[in-house]
Amino acid sequence: MNILILGSGGREHSLAWAVLQNPKCDRLIVAPGNAGIAEIADCARLDIEDGGAVAGFADENAIDFVIVGPEAPLAAGVADRLRDAGVAVFGPSAAAAQLEASKAFTKAICDAADAPTAAYAHFTDHAAARAYVQAQPTPIVIKADGLAAGKGVIIAQSQDEALAALGDMFGGSFGAAGTEVVIEEFMEGEEASFFVLCDGETVLPIGTAQDHKRVGEGDTGPNTGGMGAYSPAPVMTPEVTQTALDTIVRPTMAEMARRGTPYQGVLFVGLMIQNGVPRLVEYNVRFGDPECQVLMMRLGAQVLDLMQAVAEGRLDQAQVNWADDHALTVVMAARGYPGRYEKGSVIGGLDNQPQDSHRMVFHAGTARRDGRYVANGGRVLAVTARAESLKEAQKTAYEMVDSIDWPEGFCRRDIGWRALD
Ligand code: AMP
Ligand code: GLY
Numbered sequence: 001m002n003i004l005i006l007g008s009g010g011r012e013h014s015l016a017w018a019v020l021q022n023p024k025c026d027r028l029i030v031a032p033g034n035a036g037i038a039e040i041a042d043c044a045r046l047d048i049e050d051g052g053a054v055a056g057f058a059d060e061n062a063i064d065f066v067i068v069g070p071e072a073p074l075a076a077g078v079a080d081r082l083r084d085a086g087v088a089v090f091g092p093s094a095a096a097a098q099l100e101a102s103k104a105f106t107k108a109i110c111d112a113a114d115a116p117t118a119a120y121a122h123f124t125d126h127a128a129a130r131a132y133v134q135a136q137p138t139p140i141v142i143k144a145d146g147l148a149a150g151k152g153v154i155i156a157q158s159q160d161e162a163l164a165a166l167g168d169m170f171g172g173s174f175g176a177a178g179t180e181v182v183i184e185e186f187m188e189g190e191e192a193s194f195f196v197l198c199d200g201e202t203v204l205p206i207g208t209a210q211d212h213k214r215v216g217e218g219d220t221g222p223n224t225g226g227m228g229a230y231s232p233a234p235v236m237t238p239e240v241t242q243t244a245l246d247t248i249v250r251p252t253m254a255e256m257a258r259r260g261t262p263y264q265g266v267l268f269v270g271l272m273i274q275n276g277v278p279r280l281v282e283y284n285v286r287f288g289d290p291e292c293q294v295l296m297m298r299l300g301a302q303v304l305d306l307m308q309a310v311a312e313g314r315l316d317q318a319q320v321n322w323a324d325d326h327a328l329t330v331v332m333a334a335r336g337y338p339g340r341y342e343k344g345s346v347i348g349g350l351d352n353q354p355q356d357s358h359r360m361v362f363h364a365g366t367a368r369r370d371g372r373y374v375a376n377g378g379r380v381l382a383v384t385a386r387a388e389s390l391k392e393a394q395k396t397a398y399e400m401v402d403s404i405d406w407p408e409g410f411c412r413r414d415i416g417w418r419a420l421d
Contacts, residue, residue, distance in 0.1 A: 002027045002062050003304075005041075006048040006078070007069025010331075010364035010382035011289035013037050014296035015067060017360060021301035029061060035373055036363020048073050051081025058087045066090070067307060068265075071286050075101040079265075090307040092285050095261035099252075099283040103143050103182045106283055113251035117280040118184040126170040129181055133162045136183070144169050145180035153223075155186065189274030190418070191281065192233040193291050194244055196269065197306060198253050199315040200262030203245065206306065206320055207298065208236035209291040210418060215338055217414045224338045225379055228415030230328040230390060231294040235273050235418075244271060244278040252283070264310055293362050293382045294327035300357065328393040329384040330401050331364070332411045337378035347373045347380070348405030358386045359396060361404070380409060390419055 001024050005012055013036050019025050020040060031054075033043030047053050049072055058066060066082055068074055068091035077094035098105040110117045118141070123129035133140060142165040144152030152174050156162035168174075169181050193211060197204045209231040215221040236244075249269055256263045268284035268291070287295065296303060302321060309318040334341035350373050353361045362384055365377020381404070385396035394416045401411055 001025055001064045003029070003065050003067065004054075004058060004061070004063045005030045005067045005069060006046075006054065006073055008032050008034050008037075009069070009289050010362040010379065011287055011292040012069040013362040013364070014293040014360070014382070014384070015069060015287070015303070016041050017362070018296040018300055018303045019067070022304040023301075024304060029063070031057070034363050034376070035366040035368040036361070038368070049076045049078065051076065051078045054078050055081050055085040055087065058082065059085070063087060065308065065311070069286065071097065071100050071284065074265075074285055088308070088311045090265060090311050092263050092265040093261065096256060096263045096265075097285045098261075099256075099263070099267070100285040102145055103282070104145050104180060106280075107182060109252055109255055110280060113248075113255040115248045115251050115280055116277070118187050120182055120184045123181050123183065124179065126166060129166050129170070129183060130163060132183060133166065134159060136185075138162065139186040141184040141186050142166060142169065143182045143184065144174040145182060187272040187274070187279055187281070189272040189279075190235050192235050192271050192273060193229075193288055194236060194241065194249075194269040194271055195287065195291070195295060196245075196249055196267050197310050197315060198263045198265070198267055199310045199313045200257060200264050201253075201313070202315040203250055203253055204306070204315050204318060204320065205241065205245065206266070207231055207295045208233040208241070209288065209294055210235070211288060211291055212412060212415055215333075215412075217412050218417075222338055224333070226288065226290050227331045227333070227412045228329055229288070229290045229294050230326065230393070230416050230419060231291070231298055232326070233419070237276075240273055240276060240278055243276075244269065248278065248280050264313075266310075289364070290329045290331055290379075290382045293329045293384045297327040297329075297358075297360065297384050297386045298323065298325060325386055325388055326390040326393045327384060327386040328390060328397050328416050329362070329382045330397045330411050330415050331379050332381040332383060332401065332404065332406065332409045333379050334375050334377070335408055335410055341378055342408065343374070343376055344369075345375045345406065345408035347375060347409070349403050353400060353403070359400060360384050361400060375406070375408065380406075383411075390416055394420065
Protein backbone atom coordinates (compact mmCIF):
# COMPACT_ATOMS: atom_id res chain seq x y z
CA MET A 1 0.00 0.00 0.00
CA ASN A 2 1.06 3.57 -0.69
CA ILE A 3 0.16 5.79 2.23
CA LEU A 4 0.04 9.57 2.60
CA ILE A 5 0.03 11.24 6.03
CA LEU A 6 -0.91 14.93 6.24
CA GLY A 7 0.80 17.07 8.89
CA SER A 8 4.16 18.17 10.20
CA GLY A 9 4.33 17.69 13.96
CA GLY A 10 5.37 15.18 16.59
CA ARG A 11 1.96 13.58 16.19
CA GLU A 12 2.61 12.89 12.52
CA HIS A 13 6.14 11.63 13.19
CA SER A 14 4.73 9.06 15.62
CA LEU A 15 1.95 8.09 13.18
CA ALA A 16 4.56 7.60 10.45
CA TRP A 17 6.75 5.56 12.79
CA ALA A 18 3.87 3.22 13.71
CA VAL A 19 2.51 2.87 10.17
CA LEU A 20 5.98 2.00 8.81
CA GLN A 21 6.16 -1.00 11.13
CA ASN A 22 3.17 -2.55 9.41
CA PRO A 23 4.25 -4.85 6.55
CA LYS A 24 1.25 -3.62 4.51
CA CYS A 25 2.97 -0.26 4.09
CA ASP A 26 5.05 -0.23 0.88
CA ARG A 27 5.64 3.48 0.49
CA LEU A 28 5.01 6.33 2.91
CA ILE A 29 4.84 10.02 2.03
CA VAL A 30 4.28 12.70 4.67
CA ALA A 31 3.21 16.19 3.62
CA PRO A 32 4.75 18.51 4.55
CA GLY A 33 6.60 16.54 7.28
CA ASN A 34 9.68 17.79 9.13
CA ALA A 35 13.39 16.95 9.43
CA GLY A 36 12.79 13.98 11.75
CA ILE A 37 10.07 12.54 9.56
CA ALA A 38 12.37 12.92 6.54
CA GLU A 39 14.69 10.35 8.16
CA ILE A 40 12.04 7.62 7.88
CA ALA A 41 9.71 8.66 5.03
CA ASP A 42 9.50 10.79 1.91
CA CYS A 43 8.35 14.34 2.58
CA ALA A 44 6.42 16.36 0.01
CA ARG A 45 5.40 19.98 -0.28
CA LEU A 46 1.65 20.28 -0.51
CA ASP A 47 -1.06 22.68 0.64
CA ILE A 48 -2.76 20.19 2.95
CA GLU A 49 -5.85 22.37 3.46
CA ASP A 50 -6.59 22.38 -0.28
CA GLY A 51 -8.71 19.28 -0.94
CA GLY A 52 -8.27 19.53 -4.69
CA ALA A 53 -4.50 19.68 -4.39
CA VAL A 54 -4.42 16.72 -1.98
CA ALA A 55 -6.70 14.63 -4.22
CA GLY A 56 -4.53 15.47 -7.24
CA PHE A 57 -1.37 14.51 -5.34
CA ALA A 58 -2.94 11.23 -4.23
CA ASP A 59 -3.83 10.41 -7.83
CA GLU A 60 -0.38 11.26 -9.21
CA ASN A 61 1.36 9.20 -6.55
CA ALA A 62 -0.98 6.19 -6.63
CA ILE A 63 -1.88 6.70 -2.98
CA ASP A 64 -4.16 3.99 -1.53
CA PHE A 65 -4.79 5.50 1.88
CA VAL A 66 -4.60 8.97 3.40
CA ILE A 67 -4.27 9.65 7.13
CA VAL A 68 -5.13 13.21 8.17
CA GLY A 69 -3.18 14.38 11.25
CA PRO A 70 -4.40 17.90 12.19
CA GLU A 71 -7.90 19.40 12.41
CA ALA A 72 -7.60 22.24 9.90
CA PRO A 73 -7.70 20.05 6.75
CA LEU A 74 -10.62 18.12 8.23
CA ALA A 75 -12.60 21.29 8.95
CA ALA A 76 -11.75 22.42 5.40
CA GLY A 77 -13.33 19.28 3.91
CA VAL A 78 -10.18 17.52 2.69
CA ALA A 79 -11.48 14.09 3.78
CA ASP A 80 -14.75 14.68 1.89
CA ARG A 81 -12.88 15.64 -1.23
CA LEU A 82 -10.70 12.50 -1.06
CA ARG A 83 -13.68 10.22 -0.49
CA ASP A 84 -15.45 11.83 -3.47
CA ALA A 85 -12.35 11.06 -5.55
CA GLY A 86 -12.48 7.42 -4.43
CA VAL A 87 -9.42 7.58 -2.16
CA ALA A 88 -9.68 5.75 1.20
CA VAL A 89 -9.11 8.21 4.03
CA PHE A 90 -8.85 8.18 7.81
CA GLY A 91 -10.54 11.32 9.11
CA PRO A 92 -14.05 12.73 9.52
CA SER A 93 -16.05 14.81 7.05
CA ALA A 94 -16.19 18.59 7.42
CA ALA A 95 -19.71 18.20 8.81
CA ALA A 96 -18.53 15.74 11.48
CA ALA A 97 -15.42 17.84 12.19
CA GLN A 98 -17.77 20.50 13.57
CA LEU A 99 -17.38 18.58 16.83
CA GLU A 100 -14.04 20.36 17.15
CA ALA A 101 -14.49 23.35 14.85
CA SER A 102 -17.51 24.77 16.69
CA LYS A 103 -17.95 24.74 20.44
CA ALA A 104 -21.57 25.87 20.05
CA PHE A 105 -22.23 22.89 17.75
CA THR A 106 -20.74 20.49 20.30
CA LYS A 107 -22.84 21.96 23.09
CA ALA A 108 -26.00 21.53 20.98
CA ILE A 109 -25.04 17.90 20.28
CA CYS A 110 -24.48 17.29 24.00
CA ASP A 111 -27.96 18.68 24.71
CA ALA A 112 -29.52 16.42 22.08
CA ALA A 113 -27.53 13.38 23.30
CA ASP A 114 -28.07 14.23 26.97
CA ALA A 115 -24.30 13.97 27.50
CA PRO A 116 -22.99 15.48 30.76
CA THR A 117 -20.94 18.64 30.20
CA ALA A 118 -20.56 22.10 31.76
CA ALA A 119 -23.66 24.31 31.80
CA TYR A 120 -23.30 26.97 29.13
CA ALA A 121 -24.77 29.82 27.17
CA HIS A 122 -23.99 30.92 23.61
CA PHE A 123 -23.75 34.57 22.51
CA THR A 124 -23.26 36.59 19.37
CA ASP A 125 -24.03 39.86 21.16
CA HIS A 126 -21.45 41.52 23.40
CA ALA A 127 -23.94 43.28 25.71
CA ALA A 128 -25.97 40.11 26.29
CA ALA A 129 -22.77 38.17 27.06
CA ARG A 130 -21.68 40.83 29.58
CA ALA A 131 -25.03 40.75 31.33
CA TYR A 132 -24.89 36.95 31.57
CA VAL A 133 -21.36 36.95 33.02
CA GLN A 134 -22.37 39.53 35.63
CA ALA A 135 -25.07 37.15 36.89
CA GLN A 136 -22.72 34.11 37.16
CA PRO A 137 -20.31 32.96 39.87
CA THR A 138 -16.54 32.83 39.18
CA PRO A 139 -14.32 31.19 38.06
CA ILE A 140 -16.06 31.13 34.72
CA VAL A 141 -14.86 29.91 31.32
CA ILE A 142 -15.03 32.07 28.17
CA LYS A 143 -14.48 30.38 24.81
CA ALA A 144 -14.22 31.75 21.28
CA ASP A 145 -16.46 29.59 19.11
CA GLY A 146 -14.22 28.53 16.21
CA LEU A 147 -10.76 27.02 15.83
CA ALA A 148 -8.34 29.32 17.64
CA ALA A 149 -5.26 27.08 17.82
CA GLY A 150 -5.87 26.30 21.49
CA LYS A 151 -5.79 29.97 22.49
CA GLY A 152 -9.50 30.68 22.46
CA VAL A 153 -10.22 29.52 26.03
CA ILE A 154 -9.97 31.84 29.02
CA ILE A 155 -10.56 30.65 32.55
CA ALA A 156 -11.48 33.90 34.27
CA GLN A 157 -10.97 34.00 38.04
CA SER A 158 -12.91 37.25 38.46
CA GLN A 159 -15.76 39.16 36.83
CA ASP A 160 -13.28 41.79 35.62
CA GLU A 161 -11.15 39.17 33.92
CA ALA A 162 -14.23 37.61 32.31
CA LEU A 163 -15.48 40.96 31.03
CA ALA A 164 -12.02 41.80 29.67
CA ALA A 165 -11.94 38.45 27.82
CA LEU A 166 -15.33 39.21 26.27
CA GLY A 167 -14.03 42.64 25.24
CA ASP A 168 -11.06 40.99 23.51
CA MET A 169 -13.16 38.37 21.72
CA PHE A 170 -15.91 40.69 20.53
CA GLY A 171 -13.18 43.23 19.72
CA GLY A 172 -11.82 40.80 17.14
CA SER A 173 -8.63 39.51 18.78
CA PHE A 174 -9.50 35.96 17.63
CA GLY A 175 -10.76 37.06 14.22
CA ALA A 176 -13.93 35.32 13.07
CA ALA A 177 -13.43 32.72 15.83
CA GLY A 178 -14.35 35.34 18.44
CA THR A 179 -17.56 36.76 17.03
CA GLU A 180 -19.44 33.88 18.63
CA VAL A 181 -18.70 33.13 22.25
CA VAL A 182 -19.59 30.23 24.53
CA ILE A 183 -19.62 30.90 28.27
CA GLU A 184 -19.31 27.86 30.49
CA GLU A 185 -19.55 26.81 34.09
CA PHE A 186 -16.07 26.06 35.49
CA MET A 187 -15.74 22.31 36.17
CA GLU A 188 -13.58 21.08 39.04
CA GLY A 189 -11.80 17.73 38.86
CA GLU A 190 -9.00 15.88 37.10
CA GLU A 191 -8.64 15.99 33.32
CA ALA A 192 -7.97 13.00 31.09
CA SER A 193 -7.93 12.33 27.37
CA PHE A 194 -9.86 9.33 26.08
CA PHE A 195 -9.38 8.14 22.50
CA VAL A 196 -11.92 6.11 20.55
CA LEU A 197 -12.22 5.08 16.93
CA CYS A 198 -15.58 5.25 15.22
CA ASP A 199 -16.53 4.08 11.72
CA GLY A 200 -19.88 5.85 11.78
CA GLU A 201 -21.49 3.16 13.85
CA THR A 202 -19.14 1.04 15.96
CA VAL A 203 -17.10 2.66 18.73
CA LEU A 204 -13.74 1.13 19.74
CA PRO A 205 -11.69 2.57 22.63
CA ILE A 206 -7.97 2.68 21.85
CA GLY A 207 -6.45 4.23 24.93
CA THR A 208 -6.26 6.95 27.53
CA ALA A 209 -3.65 9.59 28.29
CA GLN A 210 -3.00 12.62 30.39
CA ASP A 211 -1.53 15.79 28.93
CA HIS A 212 0.35 18.57 30.78
CA LYS A 213 -1.08 21.77 29.34
CA ARG A 214 0.68 24.39 31.48
CA VAL A 215 4.21 25.42 30.63
CA GLY A 216 5.55 25.26 34.19
CA GLU A 217 6.27 22.50 36.68
CA GLY A 218 3.43 21.69 39.07
CA ASP A 219 0.97 22.82 36.35
CA THR A 220 1.74 26.53 36.60
CA GLY A 221 2.08 29.32 34.04
CA PRO A 222 0.32 29.82 30.71
CA ASN A 223 -1.38 27.12 28.65
CA THR A 224 0.51 25.45 25.80
CA GLY A 225 -0.29 22.87 23.16
CA GLY A 226 0.94 20.26 25.67
CA MET A 227 4.31 19.81 27.40
CA GLY A 228 4.22 16.04 27.88
CA ALA A 229 1.89 13.09 28.25
CA TYR A 230 1.64 9.56 29.48
CA SER A 231 -0.59 6.59 28.82
CA PRO A 232 -2.59 5.00 30.38
CA ALA A 233 -4.21 7.61 32.67
CA PRO A 234 -4.94 5.97 36.04
CA VAL A 235 -7.95 8.27 36.61
CA MET A 236 -9.61 6.46 33.68
CA THR A 237 -10.55 3.37 35.69
CA PRO A 238 -12.62 0.70 33.93
CA GLU A 239 -15.74 2.15 35.61
CA VAL A 240 -15.03 5.75 34.54
CA THR A 241 -14.22 4.53 31.03
CA GLN A 242 -17.49 2.60 30.81
CA THR A 243 -19.48 5.58 32.11
CA ALA A 244 -17.81 7.89 29.58
CA LEU A 245 -18.68 5.47 26.75
CA ASP A 246 -22.27 4.98 27.88
CA THR A 247 -23.18 8.56 28.80
CA ILE A 248 -21.01 10.67 26.47
CA VAL A 249 -19.32 8.94 23.54
CA ARG A 250 -21.95 6.49 22.27
CA PRO A 251 -24.87 8.94 22.56
CA THR A 252 -22.82 11.57 20.68
CA MET A 253 -21.89 9.16 17.90
CA ALA A 254 -25.53 8.01 17.64
CA GLU A 255 -26.71 11.62 17.41
CA MET A 256 -24.17 12.37 14.66
CA ALA A 257 -25.41 9.33 12.68
CA ARG A 258 -29.06 10.33 13.28
CA ARG A 259 -28.33 13.74 11.78
CA GLY A 260 -26.94 12.14 8.63
CA THR A 261 -23.35 13.16 9.45
CA PRO A 262 -21.86 9.95 10.87
CA TYR A 263 -18.44 10.31 12.51
CA GLN A 264 -15.54 8.39 10.97
CA GLY A 265 -12.09 8.68 12.45
CA VAL A 266 -10.50 9.08 15.85
CA LEU A 267 -12.42 11.04 18.45
CA PHE A 268 -10.37 12.68 21.19
CA VAL A 269 -12.66 12.99 24.18
CA GLY A 270 -11.42 15.54 26.72
CA LEU A 271 -12.95 14.70 30.09
CA MET A 272 -13.15 16.26 33.54
CA ILE A 273 -13.55 13.59 36.22
CA GLN A 274 -14.83 14.36 39.67
CA ASN A 275 -15.80 11.72 42.22
CA GLY A 276 -15.71 9.04 39.51
CA VAL A 277 -18.12 10.94 37.24
CA PRO A 278 -16.78 12.04 33.83
CA ARG A 279 -18.09 15.16 32.10
CA LEU A 280 -17.14 16.36 28.63
CA VAL A 281 -14.72 19.29 28.36
CA GLU A 282 -14.31 19.15 24.59
CA TYR A 283 -14.06 16.93 21.56
CA ASN A 284 -11.21 17.01 19.08
CA VAL A 285 -11.52 15.25 15.75
CA ARG A 286 -7.89 14.07 15.58
CA PHE A 287 -5.24 12.57 17.80
CA GLY A 288 -3.80 14.84 20.48
CA ASP A 289 -0.25 16.09 20.26
CA PRO A 290 1.69 14.88 22.32
CA GLU A 291 -0.91 12.25 23.38
CA CYS A 292 -0.55 10.54 19.98
CA GLN A 293 3.14 9.89 20.61
CA VAL A 294 2.44 7.77 23.72
CA LEU A 295 -0.51 5.99 22.09
CA MET A 296 1.51 5.11 18.98
CA MET A 297 4.38 3.84 21.09
CA ARG A 298 1.97 1.48 22.86
CA LEU A 299 -0.10 0.42 19.83
CA GLY A 300 2.59 0.14 17.14
CA ALA A 301 1.90 -1.42 13.75
CA GLN A 302 -1.72 -2.47 14.44
CA VAL A 303 -2.74 1.19 14.18
CA LEU A 304 -2.75 0.97 10.40
CA ASP A 305 -5.11 -2.03 10.45
CA LEU A 306 -7.42 -0.20 12.85
CA MET A 307 -7.47 2.95 10.72
CA GLN A 308 -8.28 0.91 7.63
CA ALA A 309 -11.11 -0.82 9.50
CA VAL A 310 -12.50 2.65 10.31
CA ALA A 311 -12.27 3.81 6.69
CA GLU A 312 -13.90 0.61 5.41
CA GLY A 313 -16.68 0.54 8.00
CA ARG A 314 -15.73 -2.79 9.55
CA LEU A 315 -14.66 -1.72 13.00
CA ASP A 316 -17.10 -4.26 14.49
CA GLN A 317 -14.63 -6.96 13.40
CA ALA A 318 -11.54 -5.18 14.70
CA GLN A 319 -9.87 -5.52 18.05
CA VAL A 320 -7.05 -3.82 19.90
CA ASN A 321 -4.21 -5.85 21.37
CA TRP A 322 -2.95 -4.21 24.49
CA ALA A 323 0.30 -4.81 26.24
CA ASP A 324 0.14 -4.08 29.94
CA ASP A 325 2.69 -1.30 29.64
CA HIS A 326 3.19 2.45 30.03
CA ALA A 327 4.52 5.18 27.78
CA LEU A 328 5.62 8.71 28.60
CA THR A 329 6.72 11.61 26.44
CA VAL A 330 8.57 14.79 27.42
CA VAL A 331 8.21 17.78 25.11
CA MET A 332 11.32 19.90 24.58
CA ALA A 333 10.40 23.44 23.54
CA ALA A 334 12.28 26.57 22.49
CA ARG A 335 12.93 29.00 25.36
CA GLY A 336 10.15 31.57 25.43
CA TYR A 337 7.41 29.18 24.26
CA PRO A 338 4.37 29.59 24.44
CA GLY A 339 5.31 33.27 24.06
CA ARG A 340 7.94 34.63 21.68
CA TYR A 341 10.83 32.31 20.85
CA GLU A 342 13.71 32.13 18.36
CA LYS A 343 14.07 29.63 15.56
CA GLY A 344 17.33 28.25 14.20
CA SER A 345 19.28 27.15 17.30
CA VAL A 346 21.36 24.01 16.75
CA ILE A 347 20.30 20.77 18.48
CA GLY A 348 23.11 18.32 19.16
CA GLY A 349 23.06 14.70 20.29
CA LEU A 350 20.14 13.58 18.12
CA ASP A 351 22.11 11.30 15.84
CA ASN A 352 23.11 9.00 18.68
CA GLN A 353 19.63 8.53 20.14
CA PRO A 354 18.22 5.03 20.46
CA GLN A 355 15.44 4.22 18.00
CA ASP A 356 13.57 1.07 18.88
CA SER A 357 10.14 -0.14 19.96
CA HIS A 358 10.68 1.37 23.43
CA ARG A 359 12.55 4.61 22.75
CA MET A 360 12.02 7.28 20.13
CA VAL A 361 12.69 10.99 19.81
CA PHE A 362 9.78 12.26 17.73
CA HIS A 363 10.40 15.56 15.97
CA ALA A 364 7.75 18.23 16.32
CA GLY A 365 9.47 21.29 14.90
CA THR A 366 12.93 20.71 13.42
CA ALA A 367 14.68 21.49 10.17
CA ARG A 368 18.01 20.36 8.72
CA ARG A 369 20.59 23.09 8.02
CA ASP A 370 24.19 22.47 6.92
CA GLY A 371 23.91 18.87 8.03
CA ARG A 372 22.68 19.75 11.50
CA TYR A 373 19.29 19.74 13.16
CA VAL A 374 17.93 23.16 14.12
CA ALA A 375 14.83 24.21 16.05
CA ASN A 376 12.05 25.32 13.73
CA GLY A 377 9.05 25.81 16.02
CA GLY A 378 7.86 26.29 19.59
CA ARG A 379 7.46 22.65 20.52
CA VAL A 380 10.47 20.98 18.94
CA LEU A 381 10.95 17.39 20.18
CA ALA A 382 8.83 14.76 21.95
CA VAL A 383 11.18 12.41 23.75
CA THR A 384 9.24 9.20 24.25
CA ALA A 385 9.80 5.92 26.12
CA ARG A 386 7.80 2.80 26.90
CA ALA A 387 8.35 0.41 29.81
CA GLU A 388 6.63 -2.02 32.17
CA SER A 389 6.08 0.75 34.71
CA LEU A 390 5.43 4.46 34.33
CA LYS A 391 8.36 5.19 36.65
CA GLU A 392 10.72 3.31 34.37
CA ALA A 393 9.32 4.99 31.24
CA GLN A 394 9.82 8.37 32.92
CA LYS A 395 13.41 7.54 33.88
CA THR A 396 14.29 6.43 30.36
CA ALA A 397 12.66 9.47 28.74
CA TYR A 398 14.60 11.89 30.97
CA GLU A 399 17.87 10.00 30.35
CA MET A 400 17.30 10.61 26.66
CA VAL A 401 16.42 14.27 27.31
CA ASP A 402 19.67 14.68 29.25
CA SER A 403 21.70 13.30 26.36
CA ILE A 404 20.32 15.94 23.98
CA ASP A 405 22.53 19.02 23.70
CA TRP A 406 20.27 22.01 23.20
CA PRO A 407 20.98 24.99 25.49
CA GLU A 408 18.22 27.07 23.85
CA GLY A 409 15.58 24.48 24.73
CA PHE A 410 13.73 23.57 27.91
CA CYS A 411 11.31 20.98 29.22
CA ARG A 412 9.23 20.28 32.31
CA ARG A 413 11.02 17.89 34.65
CA ASP A 414 7.81 16.57 36.26
CA ILE A 415 5.92 14.86 33.44
CA GLY A 416 3.90 12.03 34.98
CA TRP A 417 3.69 13.56 38.48
CA ARG A 418 -0.05 13.06 38.94
CA ALA A 419 0.16 9.34 38.33
CA LEU A 420 3.44 8.85 40.24
CA ASP A 421 2.78 10.95 43.37
P1 AMP B 1 -10.45 23.46 25.35
O1 AMP B 1 -9.81 24.26 24.28
O2 AMP B 1 -11.95 23.48 25.33
O3 AMP B 1 -9.83 22.12 25.52
O4 AMP B 1 -10.03 24.13 26.71
C1 AMP B 1 -8.66 24.21 27.09
C2 AMP B 1 -8.51 23.83 28.52
O5 AMP B 1 -9.28 24.71 29.35
C3 AMP B 1 -9.05 22.45 28.86
O6 AMP B 1 -8.13 21.45 28.61
C4 AMP B 1 -9.32 22.60 30.33
O7 AMP B 1 -8.14 22.49 31.08
C5 AMP B 1 -9.81 24.01 30.45
N1 AMP B 1 -11.28 24.08 30.40
C6 AMP B 1 -12.04 24.25 29.31
N2 AMP B 1 -13.36 24.28 29.65
C7 AMP B 1 -13.41 24.12 30.98
C8 AMP B 1 -14.49 24.08 31.95
N3 AMP B 1 -15.76 24.24 31.58
N4 AMP B 1 -14.15 23.92 33.24
C9 AMP B 1 -12.87 23.80 33.63
N5 AMP B 1 -11.83 23.83 32.78
C10 AMP B 1 -12.08 23.99 31.47
N1 GLY C 1 -2.45 18.11 23.55
C1 GLY C 1 -3.72 18.66 23.35
C2 GLY C 1 -4.19 18.67 21.96
O1 GLY C 1 -3.63 18.07 21.07
O2 GLY C 1 -5.21 19.31 21.70
